[in-house]
Amino acid sequence: MLKLLRIVVTLPAILFLIIGLQWAIDPDGAAESLGMPLLEGLALSSQIADTGAFFLGMGLMILTALVTANKAWFYAPALMLAAAALYRITAWILHGAAFAPDMIAIEVIVASLLLIASKLLAAKP
Amino acid sequence: MNAFKRKLLAASVLLVFSYANAAPSNSTRPNIVLILADDLGFSDIASYGSEIQTPSLDALAASGISFTNYHTAASCAPTRAMLLTGVDSHRNGVPNIPESIPPEHQVHENYRGVLSRNAVTIASMLQSAGYHTYMAGKWHLGKARDELPYRRGFSRTITMADTGADNWEQKPYIPIYKKANWFADGEETTLPSDFYSSEFLVDKTIEFIDSNSDSQPFFAYIPFQAVHIPVQAPKEFTEKYIKTYTQGWHVLREQRQKRSKELGIIPADSDMMTMSSTNDWDSLSDEDKRFHAKRMAVYAGMVDAMDRHIGRLIAHLKATGRYDNTIFIFSSDNGSEATGGDKPRSLLSRFGLGLQGYRNDYETLGTKGSFNTIGPSFASAAASPLAYYKFYAGEGGMRVPLIIAGKPISDKPRRSNAFTYVTDITPTILELTSTTAPSEFFGGRRIEPIVGRSLVALSREQVDHVYGDSDTIGYELGGNAALFQGAYKIVKNRGPVGDGQWHLYNIVKDPGETKNLSNDMPEKMATMLEAYKQYAEENNVLEVPANFNGTHQVAINGLRDRFGKHILVFLLASIICFSFYISYRRK
Known part of the structure; x- marks a missing residue:
């Protein structure tokens, strides 16, 4: 059971890692996969830096959590994903963005998985 | 001469120059x-x-x-x-x-x-x-x-x-x-x-x-x-x-x-x-x-x-x-x-x-x-x-x-x-x-x-040719090469269909390139080969690699251009994941 949970948590970590690296190597493709155009100038700098760091950071934090069994490393990416889901809802309600239920669902599910993992996989004090 | 006069003079020269080079009327x-x-x-x-x-x-x-x-x-x-x-x-x-x-x-x-x-x-x-x-x-x-x-x-x-x-x-x-x-x-x-x-x-x-x-x-x-x-x-x-x-x-x-x-x-x-x-x-x-x-x-x-x-x-x-x-x-x-x-x-x-x-x-x-x-x-x-x-x-x-x-x-x-x-x-x-x-x-x-x-x-039938018997036209593409001179052509075709050797043909009498004249006309062959060499040098023609195959190269270049970045991302991700895995196993 714990082994299965470990695998289930590893998969999004690898996915986030790949997306994060893609922002550094192939930003055009990375932007397209997230349904956004590639920006220009300072906006491009922010787009690549912030989005790339978000995904790369989450991937590395989850992998670190799995290696160290330190529950704090699970909390950080779970918090970031929950915040992303919250901001998607905010963007939809307040700013006229498209409603993205699939993405919100994925973010909530992975955040929940990470919280569960923090309980079951983290080392007991 | 002040700046205004200089500009005026330049504009006048430009106008005269433009008029002298004016194209014929559109009609x-x-x-x-x-x-x-x-x-x-x-x-x-x-x-x-x-x-x-x-x-x-x-x-x-x-x-x-x-x-x-x-x-x-x-x-x-x-x-x-x-x-x-x-x-x-x-x-x-x-x-x-x-x-x-x-x-x-x-x-x-x-x-x-x-x-x-x-x-x-x-x-x-x-x-x-x-x-x-x-x-x-x-x-x-x-x-x-x-x-x-x-x-x-x-x-x-x-x-x-x-x-x-x-x-x-x-x-x-x-x-x-x-x-x-x-x-x-x-x-x-x-x-x-x-x-x-x-x-x-x-x-x-x-x-x-x-x-x-x-x-x-x-x-x-x-x-x-x-x-x-x-x-x-x-x-x-x-x-x-x-x-x-x-x-x-x-x-x-x-x-x-x-x-x-x-x-x-x-x-x-x-x-x-x-x-x-x-x-x-x-x-x-x-x-x-x-x-x-x-x-x-x-x-x-x-x-x-x-x-x-x-x-x-x-x-x-x-x-x-x-x-x-x-x-x-x-x-x-x-x-x-x-x-x-x-x-x-x-x-x-x-x-x-x-x-x-x-x-x-x-x-x-x-x-x-x-x-x-x-x-x-x-x-x-x-x-x-x-x-x-x-x-x-x-x-x-x-x-x-x-x-x-x-x-x-x-x-x-x-x-x-x-x-x-x-x-x-x-x-x-x-x-x-x-x-x-x-x-x-x-x-x-x-x-x-x-x-x-x-x-x-x-x-307009004012002449019957534009290239004389002494004019040469060289050609090379992917290692296949030719040189034209008057009625003659030397040509080299690489594999898979060609033999990679130079041949000489009279393409006026023999457009089907059926009779290789390289043995019958060795001097002509040598002269044209020398002309090709000169063409290649003057135009910086590069030799293709010995094992070059155009079709394979298209596939290699195409895969590199389309999937090269994906492969790099995958390799980096694999290295990072492997490092974490080693750490996990050691622990």
Whole structure:
């Protein structure tokens, strides 16, 4: 059971890692996969830096959590994903963005998985 | 002298200079329509011996001059680069298609496969001379924003930037492309839902021509997708030829040779060889024969459809009063294409096509969603009576039809057997339009000189040749090479079909390249080899790597360009994950 949970948590970590690296190597493709155009100038700098760091950071934090069994490393990416889901809802309600239920669902599910993992996989004090 | 006086003097000088170089009045300058078929074989139109019905091109031939000894490069982009600039392909940046240039060559400035800024297009020259310049069709000389035709002298464009694309929809035809890259006036564009390439390109050309009602003449360049793979045609055109090719490729090649002799296109006593890549038709099953016959029927239908739409353009020019002042130039970029093999129905072929969303079943062959080729055996028939086909420096790869027609130049059919070359088209258009070629500089940049020669005097029968017996024209593409001198040609074709050795032929008496004269005329051979060596040195021709294979290189370059970044991302992710795994195991 714990082994299965470990695998289930590893998969999004690898996915986030790949997306994060893609922002550094192939930003055009990375932007397209997230349904956004590639920006220009300072906006491009922010787009690549912030989005790339978000995904790369989450991937590395989850992998670190799995290696160290330190529950704090699970909390950080779970918090970031929950915040992303919250901001998607905010963007939809307040700013006229498209409603993205699939993405919100994925973010909530992975955040929940990470919280569960923090309980079951983290080392007991 | 104060600043104002200096400016006034400069302006006066500029005004006088401009007046002295003023172009002739618009009413005396003809419109030019430059039509380029893609991969059309030497005998693929009726006036050159074909059974395919091409009444519009026949009508042009009947009022113009047909060239029987006209040569291009044996592949698409080098021809297009030379056609539009008059500059040798090793000096204009496109010695090969970019997809096929080995990485060790790509570091050289002239080996990028992108039309160099040091070569000026005929469109730029005519635009500077006051012409409206339009293009509708395949470009393939660079796909970055500043490499597109909109930035190379064409004022209105609808263009496809790749080696080819589907004829029915906006879809790449081979997996090295993520999408079919179409651009309108330099911006990415989407094709209409009722798109068929030949019809669409002529529609756009008519739209461009009609968009200007002033007195300025126009230059319209229409590089068709027809008949590049995927070979696709409307069903009604294919149906016309459904029983035409049931006797197979051997019979077709012989029939076309016979007609070429009857028409006087080749000497009556010339021979023809059978290519080693031509399969035995009689050994095929009835089902296979039926399928191959339909492959060629679709090809004929595609040529026929192109001709129909060329006819539509001509009719429009007549209806709008422009025809009498228009000169048409029709040609192909290289010989027929043998890609596709003679076993397209194999499980592996069908699986590969399926991955790209294509099928090739008999019933729907040539229609939307189908992928068709004619393979090496019918490609050799399309190049009849010549040897080899596209990519090879044999006559079948390099000798193609050329027709220059229209009231301003001729009112009766003529034929020229004189040697002519693709770099001759730009200087010909310059002379036809009374446009002066730029000398050393254009747009503030030092430019490569035009090496071609005008064919206008030849077209008007004022001379019977433009190249003398001492003139040499060198050529190289992907290691296949040739040098022309008078009636003679030395040629080297690499594998898989060629033997990699130099041969000497008299291509006037023996256009089929059947009698190698290298042993009979060793001095001529040595002289021409020396001339080729000089050509290669003067034009910085690079030797291809020993194991170079153009098709494999396209696959390697294509995979690198399309998937290289993905592979790098995957490798980095794997390394990071592996590091974490090692840490986890140690713990």
